[in-house]
Structures are given as C-alpha cells and as structure tokens.
Amino acid sequence: MAKQERSGGSILQFSPFQSFVDEGFWHRLSSLKLNKFGIDDSPIAITGFYAPCSHSQVSNHLTLLSESLPCDESEQSSVPAISLGNRNRCSVPGILYNTNTLEAYHALDKKSLLKEEAKKIWEDIHTGKAVEDSAVLLRFLLISFADLKKWSFHYWFAFPALVFDPPVTVVELKPASQWFTSEEADSVSVACNGWRNSSLTAGVPFFLVCIASNSHATIRHLKDWEACQGDGRKQVLFGFYDPCHLPNNPGWPLRNFLALICSRWNLKTVHFLCYRENRGFADLGVSLVGEAVITIPQGWRDLQCVPNAVGWELNKGRHISRVINLAKSMDPAMLAISAADLNLKLMRWRAWPSLNLDELSSTKCLLLGAGTLGCQVARMLMAWGVRKITLLDNGRVAMSNPLRQSLYTLDNCLNGGDFKAMAAVKSLKQIFPAVEAEGVVMAIPMPGHPVSSQEEESVLEDCRRLHELVESHDAVFLLTDTRESRWLPALLCANANKITITAALGFDSFLVMRHGSGPLNSSNDVKAESEIALSGDMDSLALADSGGERLGCYFCNDVVAPTDSTANRTLDQQCTVTRPGLAPIASSLAAELFVDILHHPNGIFAGVIADSTNSGGGDQPLGILPHQIRGSLHQFSQMTLVGHASESCTACSSTVITEYRKKGKEFLLPAINHPTYLEDLTGLTELMKSASSFKLDCNNETDDDDDDDDDYVEL
Amino acid sequence: MPHCTNLFFVLCCKVHSNHHEVHYYDFHIVYSASYRVPVLYFRGYDSDGLPLQLNEIEKDLPACSAKVLLESKWTFITQEEHPYFNRPWYKLHPCGTSEWMKLLFLDEAVLAESKVAIELHLVSWFSVVGQVIGLRVPIEMVNGRIN
Numbered sequence: 001m002a003k004q005e006r007s008g009g010s011i012l013q014f015s016p017f018q019s020f021v022d023e024g025f026w027h028r029l030s031s032l033k034l035n036k037f038g039i040d041d042s043p044i045a046i047t048g049f050y051a052p053c054s055h056s057q058v059s060n061h062l063t064l065l066s067e068s069l070p071c072d073e074s075e076q077s078s079v080p081a082i083s084l085g086n087r088n089r090c091s092v093p094g095i096l097y098n099t100n101t102l103e104a105y106h107a108l109d110k111k112s113l114l115k116e117e118a119k120k121i122w123e124d125i126h127t128g129k130a131v132e133d134s135a136v137l138l139r140f141l142l143i144s145f146a147d148l149k150k151w152s153f154h155y156w157f158a159f160p161a162l163v164f165d166p167p168v169t170v171v172e173l174k175p176a177s178q179w180f181t182s183e184e185a186d187s188v189s190v191a192c193n194g195w196r197n198s199s200l201t202a203g204v205p206f207f208l209v210c211i212a213s214n215s216h217a218t219i220r221h222l223k224d225w226e227a228c229q230g231d232g233r234k235q236v237l238f239g240f241y242d243p244c245h246l247p248n249n250p251g252w253p254l255r256n257f258l259a260l261i262c263s264r265w266n267l268k269t270v271h272f273l274c275y276r277e278n279r280g281f282a283d284l285g286v287s288l289v290g291e292a293v294i295t296i297p298q299g300w301r302d303l304q305c306v307p308n309a310v311g312w313e314l315n316k317g318r319h320i321s322r323v324i325n326l327a328k329s330m331d332p333a334m335l336a337i338s339a340a341d342l343n344l345k346l347m348r349w350r351a352w353p354s355l356n357l358d359e360l361s362s363t364k365c366l367l368l369g370a371g372t373l374g375c376q377v378a379r380m381l382m383a384w385g386v387r388k389i390t391l392l393d394n395g396r397v398a399m400s401n402p403l404r405q406s407l408y409t410l411d412n413c414l415n416g417g418d419f420k421a422m423a424a425v426k427s428l429k430q431i432f433p434a435v436e437a438e439g440v441v442m443a444i445p446m447p448g449h450p451v452s453s454q455e456e457e458s459v460l461e462d463c464r465r466l467h468e469l470v471e472s473h474d475a476v477f478l479l480t481d482t483r484e485s486r487w488l489p490a491l492l493c494a495n496a497n498k499i500t501i502t503a504a505l506g507f508d509s510f511l512v513m514r515h516g517s518g519p520l521n522s523s524n525d526v527k528a529e530s531e532i533a534l535s536g537d538m539d540s541l542a543l544a545d546s547g548g549e550r551l552g553c554y555f556c557n558d559v560v561a562p563t564d565s566t567a568n569r570t571l572d573q574q575c576t577v578t579r580p581g582l583a584p585i586a587s588s589l590a591a592e593l594f595v596d597i598l599h600h601p602n603g604i605f606a607g608v609i610a611d612s613t614n615s616g617g618g619d620q621p622l623g624i625l626p627h628q629i630r631g632s633l634h635q636f637s638q639m640t641l642v643g644h645a646s647e648s649c650t651a652c653s654s655t656v657i658t659e660y661r662k663k664g665k666e667f668l669l670p671a672i673n674h675p676t677y678l679e680d681l682t683g684l685t686e687l688m689k690s691a692s693s694f695k696l697d698c699n700n701e702t703d704d705d706d707d708d709d710d711d712y713v714e715l
Numbered sequence: 716m717p718h719c720t721n722l723f724f725v726l727c728c729k730v731h732s733n734h735h736e737v738h739y740y741d742f743h744i745v746y747s748a749s750y751r752v753p754v755l756y757f758r759g760y761d762s763d764g765l766p767l768q769l770n771e772i773e774k775d776l777p778a779c780s781a782k783v784l785l786e787s788k789w790t791f792i793t794q795e796e797h798p799y800f801n802r803p804w805y806k807l808h809p810c811g812t813s814e815w816m817k818l819l820f821l822d823e824a825v826l827a828e829s830k831v832a833i834e835l836h837l838v839s840w841f842s843v844v845g846q847v848i849g850l851r852v853p854i855e856m857v858n859g860r861i862n
Contacts, residue, residue, distance in 0.1 A: 021764040024802050066800075324765045329803055335794075338803075342769075342793045346808060 012170040012292055015244040017062050017140075017252040019157040019313055024066035026153050026326055029098065029146055032069060041104070044096040045070065048140055049089035050205075052241040053276040056286045059251075060243035062092070062140065062159070069096075087202040087280075090241060092138040098146060105145035105154055105321075110312065117141045118160040118309030125260050126303045131222045134206035137256040141311075151327040157313040161255035165308075166295050168258055173248065173290035176273060180211075185284050187217040192239075192275060192282040195219040205241040206257055209273055225265060235271060237289065242274035250274045250288060262294045263301070269293055333433035340432065344385045357385050359598055364388040366469055368444065368489050369479035370420040371395075372578075373503050375407040376587030377477055378428055378437075384595055388436045389428065390473060392466075393420040394443040404580055440469065446484040450673040459672070460665050467492050475499040475594060478554065479587075487651055488668075490553050494518040494652035495660060499597055499604050502554045503590045505578045510586040513628040514593055516551030516645050517604045519654035520661075550645035551608070551627050553652040557643055579633050589629055596625050608642050650678040737762050738775055744837070745798055752812040753837060755844050756797055756804045769794075769805060807844055 037044075046069055050062045097113065099105040121139050124130040130137050144155040177185050188209060195201045201219075208220040213234045220228060228236050238261055244251030254272060261270050274288040299305040315322050328334050341357070348355040365386055367374050370393035378389055396417035402408045405420075407427035412418045421439030428437045442462055445451075451459045470476055470492040478486045478500065486502060493500040493515060500515035600606040608627050626640035647653050659667045659681060670677040679685045743756040759767035759775065767775075769792065797804040 020762070023760065023764055023766055024800060026764075027802065322763055324763045326765070328768065329766045335803055339794055346793055 009169045009171040009293065012168045012173075012254075012290075013249055014161075014255055015059070015246050015249040015251050016313065017157075017159040017243065017311075018059060019064070019142075020061035021064045021155065022066070023326055023329055025064040025068055026146065026324075027330055028066035028069045029096075029144075029153075030148050030151075030330070033098065033146055034148060037098075039100060041098060041100050044098065046094045046096045046142065048092045048094045048138075050092065050138075050241070050243050051088050051090055053243055053245045053251075053286065054278065054280070056245055056278065056283075059245045062138075062157075062243070063089075064142070068094075086199065087196050090135065090203045090205045092135045092140065092205075094140040094142060097141075097143045099144070102145050102147070102154065105143065108143050110143070110156075110158070113141060113143070114158050114160055114309055114311060115306070117158070118162060119306045121160060121256055121259075122162065122306045123303070125256075125263055128264075130260050131225075131264065134204065134222055134260075137206065137260060138253055150325070151330045152323060152325040154321055154323045156315075156321040159252055159311040159313065160309045161252060161311050162259040163308045163310055164258070164294065165297050169293045171291040171293060173250070173288055175247070176284035176287040176289045179289035180284070181215060183215040184211055184217060187211070187215055188273075189282040189284060191217045191219045196277075196282070205253065206260075207239045209237040209239045211235050211237070237271045237273045239273035239275050242276050242287070244274070245276065245286065247286075247288070250290065258292060258294060259307075262296050266296070267294070268296065336432055337434045340385065340434075354599065356599060360385040360595070361387045363475055363598060364390070364473040365594075366390045366392065366473035366476045367479055368392050368477065368485075369481065370405075370407070370424040370439075371401075371479070371481060372404045372583035373479035373505070373587050373590075374420075374477075375405045375424060376584050377479060377503070377590050378424065379406060379431070380588055380591035381594070382428065382432055382435055384591060387434065390438045390440060390469065391421045391424045392440040392442055392444075392469065393424070394441055395420050397423055404583060406584075440465075442466070444480065444485045445488055445668070445672055446482070447487055447672050447678065448484050448675060451669075456669065460668065463488065463665070463668050467495075470496050470498060473498065475501070475598075477590060477594075478502040479590075486554055490515065490555055490651035491656060491660060494553060495520075495657050497604065499594070500553070501590050501594050501597075503586045504554070505582050505586060507577065508579045508582065508633040510582050510589075510631050511628060512586050512589040512593060512631075513554065514551070514597060514604075515553040515652065516627075519550065519645070519652060519657050552643040552645045553649060555651040556646040556649045558650065582633060585631065585633075589631075593626070593629070600625055608640075648682040648684050650682055650684070653682055655682055738767060738771075740772075740775075743797070743804075744841075747809050750809040750812065752809050753840050754806055754809045754812075756795075756806045758804045766803075772805070812840070 046064065048062045048064055048068060051060055053060050095117065097108060099108065117139055121130070121137060124136045124139075139160065141158040141160065142155060143158075144153060146153050176188070180188060188211070191209070195204075195207065201207075201221075204221065206222055208222060208225065208228055209217060210220055210228050211217045211234050215234075219239070238257060240251075240253050240257055242251040242253065250272065251274060254274070257272070258270060261267055270292045272290055272292060274290070275282070276286040276288075277283050278286060297307065300307065312319065328338070344355070344357050344360075348357065363386060365381055365388065367377055367389060370378075370391045374391055374393065378391060381389060397405075397408045397412040397420055398417055399413045401420075402410055402413065407424045408420075412423040419439070419441045421441050425437040425439040428435050442465060444466065445459045445462050466488060470489070476489060476493050476498050478489050480486060483504075486504075490500065490502075495518060497518040502511070502513050502515065504511045597603060597606065606625050608625060626642075628641040628643060629638060630641060631638035645652060647655070650656060656678070676685065738759050738761055740757060740759045744753050745756055746752075747754045757772075759772045761767065792805050793808050794803050794805055796802065
C-alpha cells in the first residue's frame with residue numbers, strides 16, 4: 001500500500017494478525033466431530049489465545065490449542081465460558097464454521113460471514129460491552145473442513161477489522177523508550193509488569209496508561225476512562241498487547257481499538273502504546289508509542305450502519321485457504337509404525353549398532369503352523385520389525401486354543417471356529433496395522449499318511465503350492481505339531497537353500513534349531529547340477545558351511561524315516577500336551593536365533609562359534625550362533641548342540657534332493673504312501689541292517705523299549 | 716491444562732531453515748517419576764502447524780549436535796505421548812541419564828551443598844542434553860551457583 005501525504009501524516013499501516021493452529025486443536029476437533037457433533041455443522045464458539053510480542057525479531061500469533069474447543073462436559077452454548085487468561089495466553093472469542101464436505105467449505109459465503117462477525121464487534125462497541133470485556137474487539141472467525149479419513153484439514157482465518165474511511169493517519173511512531181522521559185519509562189515499565197503479573201489483569205489486552213505530572217504511571221481498565229480525565233493527568237495513552245514485533249508498524253488489534261476509542265469517546269487524536277515484551281518483562285525499546293489522527297467516518301454514530309470490514313488472512317501472500325495433512329501425527333496406524341521404528345532404532349543406538357532394521361523389515365517369513373508356536377513366533381518377529389509374515393495352517397480355532405495360542409480369542413472359536421491362518425492374520429493386523437500378513441489354509445502332505453488315488457491330484461497340488469511358498473519367502477519356520485509334517489517343508493527348504501528354523505516341543509522340553517544349508521546349489525542351477533553330478537565331481541556340491549561340513553536339519557539324526565506318529569496313540573500323546581511356558585520360550589528362542597542368522601555375515605552358511613572365550617565379540621554382536629538349542633523346564637536348563645548333516649538324511653541329503661528335482665511327483669507320492677521308500681532311497685535300510693548286526697550298548701533313540709518315548713517326545 | 720507439578724521448564728524457540736521457512740520448537744523438561752531424572756520432551760512444527768518429522772528436525776540441528784546425537788551413547792530419541800498433552804512428542808530417552816549424572820556429581824563438595832543441588836542438577840543435566848538439541852547453557856548460570 002502506498003503511503004499518501006495527508007494532513008496529519010501518512011496512513012497508519014497495521015501488521016496483520018497471524019494465526020497458528022496447534023495440532024492438538026485438529027485432534028480435538030476430529031474427536032468432537034466424530035463423537036459429538038456428527039453431521040451437525042452449526043457454528044461452534046471457540047477461544048483463541050495470544051500474548052504480546054516477546055521477541056524483537058518474531059511476531060506472536062493468535063493461537064488455537066485443543067483447549068480452544070468447548071469441553072465435552074458442558075452443554076454446547078453460544079458463548080463459551082472464556083477462561084481467565086494468564087500472562088502467556090490472553091483469551092479472545094471466536095467462531096468456527098466447520099463444514100461436512102469440501103464443496104460446502106468452498107461454497108461458504110465468506111463475505112457475509114465476515115460481515116456478521118464485524119457486526120458483533122460493532123454492536124459490542126456501541127453497547128459498551130467492549131469496554132467491559134475488551135477482548136471481544138479481537139473476535140475472530142475460522143472456517144474449516146476436517147477430512148477425517150485422510151487426516152487433512154482445510155482452514156482459513158479472518159480477523160475482522162472495521163474499516164476507517166478515510167483511513168487513520170499517523171503523526172508519529174517511535175519506540176516507547178524514546179517517547180517517554182526516562183523517569184516515565186521506568187514507571188510505565190513497572191506498572192506494565194504489575195499489570196502482567198496479576199492474574200486479574202494479565203488476560204486483559206486493552207488498557208489505559210495514565211501518566212501523572214510527577215511522571216508516575218498507572219495502568220487502568222478501559223471503563224475507568226471518565227475517572228482518568230482531568231486533574232493532574234499529564235497524558236493518557238491507550239495501551240494494548242501488541243503481537244507484532246515490527247519497528248514501524250503497530251499490530252492488528254489497534255484497528256478495532258481505534259474504532260472503539262473514536263466511536264465511544266469521540267477522540268480525533270489518539271496516543272497509543274503498542275505493548276511488547278522481552279523475556280517476560282516490558283520492553284520499551286521494542287514497544288512503540290504513536291499518535292494517530294482519526295477522521296470519524298460518517299454514519300459511525302449509527303448503530304445500524306455497520307462499517308465495512310477486512311481481515312481474511314493471507315496464505316503466504318495469497319488470498320487462498322490453507323491445508324495441512326496430519327496423518328503422520330494423528331493416524332494411529334502411522335503413529336504405531338513410527339513408534340515401532342523408533343523403538344527398534346533405540347536398540348541400535350544403545351546396544352547393537354549394526355542392527356539391520358531394513359533387512360528385518362524386508363525379510364519374508366513363512367510360518368508353517370499357526371498354533372502355540374506359530375502365534376508366538378509371529379508376535380516376536382513383529383516385535384523385531386519383521387513386516388512380511390505368511391502363516392500356513394489348515395486347522396480351525398478350537399475352544400482350548402486361545403489360552404495357549406496368543407493370537408486368538410474366544411470369538412475366533414465360535415460357529416465352528418475360524419480358520420487359524422486367517423484369524424491369526426487378522427489378529428496380527430490388529431496389533432500392528434502395517435504388518436503385511438497373509439494366511440494360507442492348507443494341509444501339509446506327510447509321509448506315513450497315505451493318500452488314495454482320488455486325493456493324489458490335490459495332494460500334489462498342495463506339494464506344488466508349498467514348494468512355491470518356500471521359494472517365494474526368505475526364511476521358513478517349521479512350527480507344526482508332528483514330526484512327519486516337518487518332512488516335506490524341510491526337504492523343500494533344503495532344496496531352495498532357505499533359512500529354516502525348527503521349533504519342537506515335548507512335555508517339558510524343547511528343541512530349537514536352525515537347519516544347515518542345502519546340499520546342492522539353488523534349484524536354478526538344476527541343469528548345471530545334473531551335468532556336474534554325472535561327472536561325479538565332489539567339488540560341485542554346494543558351499544560347505546564355514547568350518548567344513550554342512551550342519552544338519554531336523555531329520556539328520558533320525559535313523560528311521562518319519563512315520564505316522566498320531567495314529568493309535570492316546571490323546572495326550574497325539575496332541576502334544578506341553579507345559580504352557582514351553583511354547584513361548586521356544587518361540588522366543590526361534591525368533592532370536594533367526595535374527596542372529598540374518599546378521600551373521602555367512603547367513604545360512606554360518607558355522608557354530610564353539611569358542612567359549614569369544615562371547616559376543618567380533619562380528620557376532622549378540623553372542624554365539626548355535627545350531628541346536630535343547631532346553632528342559634524340568635531342570636530349568638538349556639544347552640547348545642551341534643549336529644552335522646547326514647548323508648542318509650531323508651529330508652536334506654543330496655540323494656533325496658536330487659531325486660526330488662529329477663522325479664518330482666514320482667518321488668513325492670511313494671515317499672508319502674510307502675513306508676520304507678525313503679529309508680531305501682537314502683540307504684537307511686542298509687544302515688539299520690548293518691547296525692543291528694553289531695551288539696551295541698549305546699543310548700540310541702531307536703531302542704525298542706524307548707518306543708513310547710520316541711513317539712511321545714517329538715524331538 | 717492440569718496443574719503440572721512435574722513440569723520444570725518450558726522453552727520455545729524459532730529456527731529459520733532453508734527456503735525461508737520458519738520452524739518452531741517447543742521444549743519441555745518433565746520429571747520422570749519412574750526414572751527419577753529430568754527428561755527432555757520436544758517437538759517442531761512449521762508455520763502452518765504441521766509437526767516436523769525427526770529427519771526434518773535433525774536437519775535443523777547445528778552440525779555438532781547432529782554428530783552428538785548419532786554417536787553418543789547417552790542420548791537417543793523416541794516418540795512418546797507427552798505426559799500432559801497426550802499428543803506424540805519426541806523425547807530424549809532417560810534410561811542412561813542417572814548413570815551419566817552420577818559421573819557429573821562425583822565431586823562430594825558439590826553434593827554437600829544440598830541447598831543448591833537441585834538447581835545445579837538441572838543445569839548440569841541440561842549442559843549435556845542441551846548439546847544434542849543445539850542449546851548451550853550460558854556460563855553465567857553455572858558460575859553464579861558455584862560461587
């Protein structure tokens with residue numbers, strides 16, 4: 001705006017009020033809209049807060065906080081009980097129009113809304129209310145649209161200011177310290193600090209500064225104006241809390257203040273004090289004093305003749321609405337992600353600098369079994385930041401399950417029971433919405449559970465599906481409840497060379513182990529494999545584990561092939577009845593072992609660090625990387641063991657894997673249907689024959705009198 | 716706002732970041748009853764009121780503070796609900812605080828002057844923690860007390 005020379009000086013230019021909305025305000029509004037207002041879009045009385053400028057380089061704002069909105073307890077009234085302000089928060093009344101749609105927001109008649117608020121100010125001036133409760137001069141307007149699905153908020157403030165026509169001019173404007181004598185300045189400071197420190201007056205933004213002829217200053221309420229006239233008053237200034245910091249401009253509140261002064265007390269020359277502070281005390285170097293000259297506009301005596309008003313806030317200089325998106329701080333799902341990430345990072349900063357969170361969050365884990373072990377492993381993996389989890393189980397949630405299977409509740413058991421895999425996925429998402437969990441309802445084909453010729457097709461289909469699941473994941477957890485159900489997965493994992501962790505439970509003992517690497521290179525190299533295999537070149541076998549031999553899998557110590565362990569058994573032998581504490585212990589160890597493998601430089605090929613003096617040193621930040629952990633609750637003991645791969649293993653030996661790759665279903669079907677096929681194939685039959693020809697007196701798992709034990713304890 | 720007996724100190728500041736954008740910061744020092752040490756809560760936001768993410772806040776820190784944040788064992792940031800506002804704020808995790816506070820107070824003479832121990836405690840605490848957020852304790856604050 002160009003300055004014009006007029007009698008009395010240049011046009012007084014006011015610095016516009018700036019708004020600031022604390023995120024808590026939107027949070028509160030969202031909650032009120034959802035829970036209380038619903039579709040009702042009638043205007044809401046709100047309270048804004050501001051304080052005098054507190055720093056010479058920064059203006060203060062009109063701030064909205066969550067307290068700006070009415071509280072839940074009280075009735076929705078047209079005028080909120082404005083809380084008695086304190087020195088940092090002077091309360092001013094405002095009104096909020098929050099629409100139900102974006103279209104309605106843009107369609108609001110801004111002109112008439114502003115006029116309506118200006119009219120309220122005008123009336124308050126004329127009725128004298130503005131003298132009693134001067135904060136009403138700063139009445140403001142806010143229009144908004146809260147998009148509660150996207151957590152974005154469109155809003156626009158207006159600070160209605162009555163327009164003077166002709167405009168107010170300023171004769172002089174200078175720092176207060178230059179206007180007053182030093183005696184006066186000291187006294188004014190003291191008086192202002194007193195006003196600001198008293199809880200009765202701290203929230204009163206407009207006041208009179210009366211300076212007596214002896215330079216003593218007092219601060220008075222506006223309503224004491226008449227009392228301040230006459231005798232001994234050297235000068236009376238109109239003071240107000242000025243949020244603006246600029247040295248050449250007063251803040252916005254002065255506009256309506258001048259309107260009040262001229263129409264109430266008919267003054268044409270007004271001395272005003274823009275009160276500003278520094279570090280909590282009056283700062284008369286930053287505060288301004290000025291002399292304004294007013295030409296009282298025609299028609300201002302008439303209450304009915306409401307002057308024009310301006311005041312829509314500019315957005316970075318443009319006359320447009322503002323919008324912010326608060327999803328990151330308000331969307332609970334996003335807050336959960338951010339909190340989880342930070343928590344894991346805490347671990348990295350504190351104890352484990354090389355913790356690779358990116359690897360954890362991108363590793364795809366396949367959990368076979370969604371029972372006591374599956375539920376618990378899934379939870380632990382999520383706690384470690386694993387985000388991609390697939391659960392496979394063909395069962396339904398039974399009434400006894402929720403107690404021990406931590407992802408299920410009673411609701412999952414009703415109406416025949418939900419499918420475990422699906423219920424587990426749903427539960428995981430309720431715990432942590434950002435998890436990418438999938439459920440697969442499928443039975444795992446098992447040796448020793450023969451299938452009829454009608455079922456062959458679908459069983460082969462299941463095998464194929466399982467094969468693909470193993471191929472498409474990075475780590476597989478064998479968490480089923482029978483030994484034979486682990487056979488095909490173990491084979492497929494050895495075939496695909498995937499990180500494999502087995503957890504198995506006895507009544508009061510458990511096994512957690514990591515399978516060694518597969519015997520051959522990845523199945524992508526099948527063609528090269530068969531060529532090399534023909535030449536009988538031993539070097540063609542896959543990388544040995546560091547330390548030489550491959551570590552074994554779950555079946556490497558078996559000298560019989562897995563058979564049906566569930567038929568003809570009593571209930572407590574059929575579904576393993578275990579001490580409840582066992583599954584969580586084993587599951588936790590399985591998850592921790594997995595994380596260690598991921599961080600070992602050799603991954604699946606990692607050998608076992610047997611050197612006990614090397615605890616936690618070097619490149620193993622969390623300690624040793626055992627092959628097998630066997631624990632017993634009976635003695636509260638735990639030990640780590642090593643078992644190397646057996647060339648006669650029914651699941652991971654090169655014989656079996658090669659046969660699987662070459663023959664596919666012609667291998668699988670006999671393995672499933674024929675009890676001794678695997679043993680013949682791997683030479684176990686031979687081994688047993690040769691073993692029985694010696695009289696051995698060793699503690700052997702295949703001792704006949706341990707038959708019951710062997711089937712009961714599935715380790 | 717509920718009566719805050721444990722809210723020691725409130726500090727606001729403004730930072731000019733690049734692109735002529737202004738960032739505002741609030742710092743609260745709150746006493747943690749469970750860790751029994753002061754804890755620094757903070758948050759940043761831009762002029763529209765949009766809260767700043769941690770990576771944006773880190774850009775506002777002076778270079779040496781950012782270094783301290785990365786390397787120090789004593790200071791790690793988590794996000795938690797502010798104890799009074801129930802909105803997510805960032806905080807410097809207090810789990811290491813009592814350990815390093817003991818190091819600062821090894822001098823028994825200091826402990827003996829119990830009447831100024833509380834003020835010294837906060838100032839000393841802040842002299843470590845403040846480095847992380849780029850705020851320094853003016854030397855006068857410490858000298859006056861000791862003498």
